[in-house]
Amino acid sequence: MLSKYTPTIGLEIHAELKTNSKMFSNAKNNPDEERPNVNINPIDLGHPGTLPTINKKAVEHVIKVGLAVGGEIANFTEFDRKNYFYPDIPKGYQISQYKYPIVSGGEINGVKITRIHLEEDTGLSKHDRGDFSLVDYNRAGIPLMELVTEPVIHSAKQAVDFAKNLQMLLRYLGAGDANMEKGEMRVEVNISLSDTKELGTKVEIKNLNSFKVVEKSIEYEIKRMTELLEAGRGDEIVQETRGWDENKEITFSQRRKETSDDYRYFPEPDLPKMMLHEVFNLDALKEQLPELPWQKKERLTVEVGLNEEAADIFVSDLEMSQFFDQIVGDTTDIDFIKLTSNYITSDLVSLRKEGGQLPSAENFSNLIKMIMANEVSSRGAKDILAMMVKEDKDPKEIAEKEGLLQQSDEGALKEIVQKIINDNQKVVEEYKGGKEASLQFLIGQGMKETKGSANPQILKDLFLEELK
Numbered sequence: 001m002l003s004k005y006t007p008t009i010g011l012e013i014h015a016e017l018k019t020n021s022k023m024f025s026n027a028k029n030n031p032d033e034e035r036p037n038v039n040i041n042p043i044d045l046g047h048p049g050t051l052p053t054i055n056k057k058a059v060e061h062v063i064k065v066g067l068a069v070g071g072e073i074a075n076f077t078e079f080d081r082k083n084y085f086y087p088d089i090p091k092g093y094q095i096s097q098y099k100y101p102i103v104s105g106g107e108i109n110g111v112k113i114t115r116i117h118l119e120e121d122t123g124l125s126k127h128d129r130g131d132f133s134l135v136d137y138n139r140a141g142i143p144l145m146e147l148v149t150e151p152v153i154h155s156a157k158q159a160v161d162f163a164k165n166l167q168m169l170l171r172y173l174g175a176g177d178a179n180m181e182k183g184e185m186r187v188e189v190n191i192s193l194s195d196t197k198e199l200g201t202k203v204e205i206k207n208l209n210s211f212k213v214v215e216k217s218i219e220y221e222i223k224r225m226t227e228l229l230e231a232g233r234g235d236e237i238v239q240e241t242r243g244w245d246e247n248k249e250i251t252f253s254q255r256r257k258e259t260s261d262d263y264r265y266f267p268e269p270d271l272p273k274m275m276l277h278e279v280f281n282l283d284a285l286k287e288q289l290p291e292l293p294w295q296k297k298e299r300l301t302v303e304v305g306l307n308e309e310a311a312d313i314f315v316s317d318l319e320m321s322q323f324f325d326q327i328v329g330d331t332t333d334i335d336f337i338k339l340t341s342n343y344i345t346s347d348l349v350s351l352r353k354e355g356g357q358l359p360s361a362e363n364f365s366n367l368i369k370m371i372m373a374n375e376v377s378s379r380g381a382k383d384i385l386a387m388m389v390k391e392d393k394d395p396k397e398i399a400e401k402e403g404l405l406q407q408s409d410e411g412a413l414k415e416i417v418q419k420i421i422n423d424n425q426k427v428v429e430e431y432k433g434g435k436e437a438s439l440q441f442l443i444g445q446g447m448k449e450t451k452g453s454a455n456p457q458i459l460k461d462l463f464l465e466e467l468k
Helices: 056-068 156-173 211-230 282-288 293-303 308-316 318-328 334-353 361-372 378-388 395-402 410-423 425-432 437-449 456-466
Strands: 006-016 080-083 093-096 111-120 124-126 134-136 143-149 185-194 203-208 240-245 250-256
Touching (some): 056 111, 056 143, 056 282, 156 185, 156 211, 156 293, 156 308, 185 211, 203 211, 308 334, 361 378, 410 437, 425 437
Parallel strands (some): 203 240
Antiparallel strands (some): 006 185, 080 093, 124 134
16 A cells, blocks of 8 residues: 655765775774774874874865766865764864865766765764773774765665665775775665655654665654654654664664754864865866766666676676676677676676685686587586686686586487486386476486586487487
8 A cells, every 4th residue: 555655865874985094194094993092193082282184085085976976076165173072073073064065966876966075984982891881983083975865765775776876886986895884884864754745854863884774764764654644643753863773673762853053063274275176187087987887787788788687796796797897808799798697697606605716717718618619518517617616727627627528429428328218218108108308307317427518409319319
């Protein structure tokens, strides 16, 4: 049953950027550091007399993201102080951007973007010590990109698709790894429900750390608001910040939502204003952009001719995509391309999940050529590939050593066919009586006898000949 209420969703997504040092200091930017409070210095902690400096690489990353999504890159921009007290904010304020973001506009897959700006990340509060908490400031000051969408999303799936596309874009650009399980990318959802053209009361769900949680929290909040509206209790929907309880799979109220006035924004006095068009060559940066995820999908489906499922795997898995491109190169042999795609997206992806290594492009290409030349059967090729991911060797060597080269010698196969017929007289009689499935059984016995190395078509032809 369709609901009469329309959800309207906007996203705020924070993503840590890949740089050698932090946003405003020379402390190391290392998201994998496990020792607490190692990558910090007096600038990160806001000690008196310290002066921040701007990380140019972080600014460049945000500009490239803006160019990739078709946004407008500001000429004038500046940093602001966002004032609020929390234990993970060592300075008592966060250096962010308010009135003059680096990027305005743009879109990803039809979802319009409001702005993209740059700020510093906060520290990390840890509440696993019982009756007290500790703060790790390693993360404090890491360059953090914040992207805000327009409120034009209307389903949990559309929201998740947008977040996944942004994650891929950051990885393609080398701007960030955006691993949600590491906290390198965090999603906040603004959602309202209405049965008119007017937007309803907006609720924010903070710090969602997986795509699954983003989807579940939106679906739960839509259900919660719908039930309140249906019961005539719409006044209980208030503008607030809510969290996600993973164990109960529900959202819960945290605090009433602050407004921008509460943060007392003002221009950061210790940092210079920036004239980006004078510092960066925007045309040159645009030319440096790689093939973007949506461009790659169009090329793979329209130009190369892959199906949507295979294209999606290559778009989302950069390593496999580069491997595929390395093998097919400039070839126009559509059979070779599709066979390569099939073996990568089905067999190789599965073997890699089990811990197998990626074979060399040359050896994998040679295996595909062997399949096309009927030198190995489909079964034999799978067995060879399973060995190649354990030890990267020439597939022909493996096939010869393991007896997996496809047998097409009619003389040798004829003896095997005759033996199987002699050993399976009952099945032979069933076939002659009109049971077609019996032929497949006999062919299967032939493949088993030859350990999958027989050419199945030749085997079938020989059985048909002998069973006349």
